[in-house]
Amino acid sequence: MISRPGKANKLFLAAAFLCSFFATEPIFGADKIRIAYTSPGPQHGVLWIGDVAGVFKKNNLDLEIIYMPGNISMGSLISGELNFGQMTGALMSPARLQGSDVIMLVSIQELLDDRLVVRPNIKTPEELKGKRIAVSRFGAASHMRVLNMLPRFGLSDKDITFLQIGDTPARIIAMVGNSADASSFSPPDHLAAVQSGMRVLLNMAELNIYYQGTGLVASQRYIAKNRDIAKRMVKSYVDTIHIVKTNPEVAKRAFVKYRKTKDEKQLEDAYQTLLEIVKPKPYPNLESFKTIFKDVSDRLPAARTANAKEFVDTSFLEELDKSGYIDGLYR
16 A cells, blocks of 8 residues: 655655755755965965855865965875865966976966065165075975066076075064075065064065966866866855955955964955955966966976966856856946
């Protein structure tokens, strides 16, 4: 004999169906993603804000977010241990020039905005000749950005001694202790050096140098097998940038978590830094990659003939853009 559901059971099933139909949260298991960011600078804030605001979860993505230095994160991305990396074009470009298939999907920063901070006795960029400049590591952003700046003042790497010191606090200590004469810092981290008695010699933003900074990077192999995940990652970045532009309180909560500070001045400085650099339509800038190619051409001959279009995949952004989705966020 076939049992028939009672009236109560029918109502329960109907209610369950309606709840599932209208649910805003993902119903099925979210895709697990491993992504690394390479520094605690505010330019990495889009990833943090998306996490704290629940944007990735709304797009059915379950992120494991890892802080990992650039030289390690690039190797992990190439090997497949990471699915995505949030890193600079200066980090990913040499890897691709040497045969890897890493590619940038979203750009956070396209202009240099570092501050070159020096000991008080240095008054002009030309006085850096013969001086010691601290960098986090050779080949990192703090190194490459200074290399790009030097020729504008008649200097080259042969005129400077670069010291591989480490992160921001270590470089500040080296300058205060007179073990280094200068260093480059992403804002607002330069303020800590200024508070320690150092002075800003140069705001690189005033040079208007296109230089591909932080962006969302993946391997083409991973994208080919996981296009829907890549699409949702790009959409999550677009959604989060809208939060950056419209909801400073949520953004600052993310900075509290990831920059590990509750100081209101530091939070505001970090937020304003991110707000100024990020674009509603975060297309990677081809001119910014060309600057990097020029910087590395002496040690990587492939850079001399590199095509910047081959270093980016804007198909996911273009789909969102052409559909009117991005413009709709700001209406």
